Amino acid sequence: MARAIPARRRWLLSIVAWAVGLMILWTVLTSFKTEGEAIAAPPHILFFHWTLENYVEVQQRSNYIEHVSNSVVIALGSTLLALLIGVPAAGAAAFAPGRRTKDLLMWMLSTKMMPPVGVLVPIYLLFRDWGLLDTLTGLTALMMLVNLPIVVWMLYTYFREIPADILEAARMDGARLFNEIVHVLAPMAAPGIASTMLLNIILAWNEAFWTLNLTAAKAAPLSAFIASYSSPEGLFWAKLSAASTMAIAPILILGWFSQRQLVRGLTFGAVK
Amino acid sequence: MGAIRLEQVTKRFGPAVVIPRVDLDIGDGEFVVFVGPSGCGKSTLLRLIAGLEDVSSGRVLIDGADATRLAPAQRGLAMVFQSYALYPHMSVYRNIAFPLKMARSEAALIDRKVRAAAQTLNLTEYLDYKPRQLSGGQRQRVAIGRAIVREPKAFLFDEPLSNLDAALRVNMRVEISELHQTLKTTMIYVTHDQVEAMTMADRIVVLRGGNVEQVGSPLDLYRTPSNLFVAGFIGSPQMNFVRGAEAEKRGAKTIGVRPEHILASHSAGDWVGTATIAEHLGSDTILHVSVEGIGTIKARVEGEFPLQHGQRAYLTPDPSKIHRFDDEGKAMT
Numbered sequence: 147m148a149r150a151i152p153a154r155r156r157w158l159l160s161i162v163a164w165a166v167g168l169m170i171l172w173t174v175l176t177s178f179k180t181e182g183e184a185i186a187a188p189p190h191i192l193f194f195h196w197t198l199e200n201y202v203e204v205q206q207r208s209n210y211i212e213h214v215s216n217s218v219v220i221a222l223g224s225t226l227l228a229l230l231i232g233v234p235a236a237g238a239a240a241f242a243p244g245r246r247t248k249d250l251l252m253w254m255l256s257t258k259m260m261p262p263v264g265v266l267v268p269i270y271l272l273f274r275d276w277g278l279l280d281t282l283t284g285l286t287a288l289m290m291l292v293n294l295p296i297v298v299w300m301l302y303t304y305f306r307e308i309p310a311d312i313l314e315a316a317r318m319d320g321a322r323l324f325n326e327i328v329h330v331l332a333p334m335a336a337p338g339i340a341s342t343m344l345l346n347i348i349l350a351w352n353e354a355f356w357t358l359n360l361t362a363a364k365a366a367p368l369s370a371f372i373a374s375y376s377s378p379e380g381l382f383w384a385k386l387s388a389a390s391t392m393a394i395a396p397i398l399i400l401g402w403f404s405q406r407q408l409v410r411g412l413t414f415g416a417v418k
Numbered sequence: 419m420g421a422i423r424l425e426q427v428t429k430r431f432g433p434a435v436v437i438p439r440v441d442l443d444i445g446d447g448e449f450v451v452f453v454g455p456s457g458c459g460k461s462t463l464l465r466l467i468a469g470l471e472d473v474s475s476g477r478v479l480i481d482g483a484d485a486t487r488l489a490p491a492q493r494g495l496a497m498v499f500q501s502y503a504l505y506p507h508m509s510v511y512r513n514i515a516f517p518l519k520m521a522r523s524e525a526a527l528i529d530r531k532v533r534a535a536a537q538t539l540n541l542t543e544y545l546d547y548k549p550r551q552l553s554g555g556q557r558q559r560v561a562i563g564r565a566i567v568r569e570p571k572a573f574l575f576d577e578p579l580s581n582l583d584a585a586l587r588v589n590m591r592v593e594i595s596e597l598h599q600t601l602k603t604t605m606i607y608v609t610h611d612q613v614e615a616m617t618m619a620d621r622i623v624v625l626r627g628g629n630v631e632q633v634g635s636p637l638d639l640y641r642t643p644s645n646l647f648v649a650g651f652i653g654s655p656q657m658n659f660v661r662g663a664e665a666e667k668r669g670a671k672t673i674g675v676r677p678e679h680i681l682a683s684h685s686a687g688d689w690v691g692t693a694t695i696a697e698h699l700g701s702d703t704i705l706h707v708s709v710e711g712i713g714t715i716k717a718r719v720e721g722e723f724p725l726q727h728g729q730r731a732y733l734t735p736d737p738s739k740i741h742r743f744d745d746e747g748k749a750m751t
Contacts, residue, residue: 314470315503319564320491320520329516333507 170394177201177387184383200388208371210392217367217396219282220357221350224289225343228297231290233339236301237331241310251302254295262292262355273360280362288360289350296349297342304338305331337410344404351397368393419481420571420604421446422467427476429462429628436462437628439476444572444606446481449598452608453615454625454651460608461576463625467606468574469493480571491520496565497574500581502557504549504564510536511545514563521568535563538597555586562597572604579614591618612652616640624648646747649674655704657741658715670742670750677704679739680717682725687732689715693725707731 175191176184183194204210239247269288270279278284308331316330332339354369361370372393375386401408422444429437437459444450452460465471467478469490477486485493496517504513514535518528536542539559549557558578565573575594579587595618598605609615615622616636624631624639624647632644636652643649649657657674665673681687682705691709703723708714717733725731742750 309501309503311499311501311503312505314490315497315499315564316505316516317470317490318468318495318497319517319568321516322489322491325520330505334505 170398173387174391175387176384177391179384179387181382181384184387200384201392204375204385204388204392208374210371213366213368213371213393214396216282216365217351217369220286220289220353220367221347223282223286224293224350225346227286227290228294228346229339229343232294232297232301232342233327233332235298236305237327239298239302240305240308241313251299254298258295266359269356270359279360280365282365285357285360285365285367288356289353292353292356293346293349297346300342300345301335301338304335304342307338308334337407341407341410344400344408348397348401419446421481422572422604422606423477423479423482424463424467425477425479427463427466427478428474429459429466429471430474435628437466440628440630442623442630442633444604447602447604449595449605449607449618449620451615451619451622452606452625453610453612453622454631456610457627458625459628460610460623460625462628464497464574464576464606464608468495468497470497494568494571495574496568496570496572497576498558498561498565498578500577502549502561502581504557504560506549509546509548510541510552510560510563513549513560514541514567517564517568531567532563535566538566538600539563554582555590558582558590562594566597566601570603572606575605575607577609578607579609579611587614594618613654616652622652624651642749643741644749646672646674646743649741649743649749655716655718660712660715662711664712665742668740668742671745672743672747674741674743675735675739677716677718679736680715681734681736682707682717682719682723683732683734684725684730685732687734689733689735691715691731691733693727693729693731695727696723696725698722705731707733709733 177200178196178198179190179194180197180199183190239251273279273284276284278287312334313326313330316326321329351367352369354373357367357369358373361367366374372386372389375382375389422442424440424442427437427440428435440463452463454460462471466473469478469485469488469492473486477484479485480493480495505516508516511532514532515528518531523531532545533542536545539562541556541559541563544552544556544560549560552560561578578594579590582590591614594605594607598618607614607618619636621633621635622639623633626647632639632648634642639648639652643652646659650659653676655677657676658680659672659674661672665671689707689709689712691707691712693705693707694714695706697704697706702721703719703725705717705719705723705725706714707717715733744750
């Protein structure tokens with residue numbers, strides 16, 4: 147159900163979309179150039195010697211597959227854990243609010259306003275002392291906690307859309323809490339839960355700050371993989387571009403196929 | 419067996435006392451209607467019986483057993499909601515089957531019961547439909563079907579007909595009454611519509627501000643209302659209330675007489691006044707007459723009664739049908 151967008155706003159949206167798209171496009175194009183071509187001035191846009199040498203070298207130099215699997219584990223793992231905690235939490239906030247519920251939700255949101263670097267040292271020390279540095283366990287748990295406020299808030303807005311009397315009907319029909327959630331709440335909130343999952347996967351996938359600081363070789367996901375290509379010797383643009391393309395490809399594809407779900411999920415709460 | 423008893427039940431929401439105290443006995447198989455204006459606590463009382471709200475104090479007994487602490491699922495009751503509360507992601511079949519599934523009945527039994535309920539309610543051809551594909555009346559029947567298959571000790575209806583149009587409401591009223599005749603299960607019905615209360619109930623509980631004003635059969639409430647509120651609430655058009663000289667003459671603070679108990683004449687009568695409005699219903703005429711020293715009196719006359727605006731009219735209340743009320747609004751015998 148789209149409203150007609152006025153012409154001027156359409157122009158503006160196109161410019162912004164192209165600006166973002168061009169950056170990605172440029173990265174992809176550069177990944178097929180030789181290092182020399184990559185830093186050529188004026189830059190060659192389409193007519194250059196196309197080569198796959200960068201991809202070959204990147205794959206030889208570092209284990210792309212391992213990084214991908216780390217990213218997948220962290221993204222999916224933190225999402226599932228966040229849902230496990232977030233669904234009951236949001237459910238309680240939406241269907242059985244107490245006097246403090248609003249305050250609690252606000253406080254949760256406020257933790258997202260703090261720059262992560264503020265707690266870098268304490269977290270690093272904790273991770274070190276508990277042996278969590280460079281482990282998937284540590285990173286997954288951290289990503290879960292970092293994104294939990296967003297998960298709870300999104301689920302909370304979705305759950306509030308569900309009429310309370312349908313859940314009461316389930317209770318009258320003999321459903322205990324578990325059945326209430328599984329047979330009635332979850333199916334009705336499924337689109338909302340799916341959107342929340344998608345958003346969380348993307349946020350965890352793109353997370354660079356914590357992954358760079360807390361991983362080394364074993365648990366490094368794709369964000370660390372890209373960063374390893376900016377070395378003190380200088381930037382190897384072509385290889386960096388190839389690494390970047392390989393790193394963002396999976397999430398770009400996922401985002402493309404689920405774009406409608408994502409847009410709906412991110413804007414739905416605003417329509418009241 | 420579906421006898422329900424409320425003992426000294428109170429309900430508070432924070433500082434607000436919604437139900438100061440209710441004692442009530444509902445017999446097995448009775449059709450009891452809770453009626454009253456908005457905010458009188460009738461829905462709250464129903465929810466306390468259902469277990470969807472906890473009582474602040476007092477006891478709820480079902481068939482003699484204390485159910486106060488029991489969860490809704492364990493009380494053996496079924497509820498039909500005003501908004502039907504059907505599961506939108508399930509078909510009609512699965513909606514009706516849901517309670518049986520929660521009770522872990524076996525598939526064959528579930529199938530039999532669901533189809534039997536669908537048959538009773540004329541829903542057989544709609545079993546595969548989703549709720550959004552059904553009309554209001556059909557959805558209401560699915561909600562009733564879902565309640566029937568539970569074979570509950572009592573049915574709880576929370577203003578089930580409020581969302582339906584007038585004609586459908588009349589039909590569904592009859593259907594629910596017939597259901598009660600067939601199943602003979604206790605039914606507790608909440609409504610703000612006194613016509614529904616009068617036509618369907620074995621006994622009516624009139625509530626105001628969380629208090630029980632009167633409990634009795636429809637005719638009891640009609641003939642002998644215990645106070646001004648009940649007298650004014652039951653009966654349509656509303657009873658005429660008169661204060662001042664006419665009331666004091668009869669030894670009361672306020673007197674009341676129903677429009678249908680007033681004779682109207684063009685020539686002679688106890689009260690004389692000027693006609694303001696005549697409502698012609700075909701079967702009756704409702705005359706609004708402004709009587710000097712008393713106020714506007716409504717009189718209901720059978721058939722057609724020709725009366726122009728401004729015309730003189732004479733009204734005579736039936737002396738045996740005049741209700742007298744004291745200073746506190748209680749009925750005087």
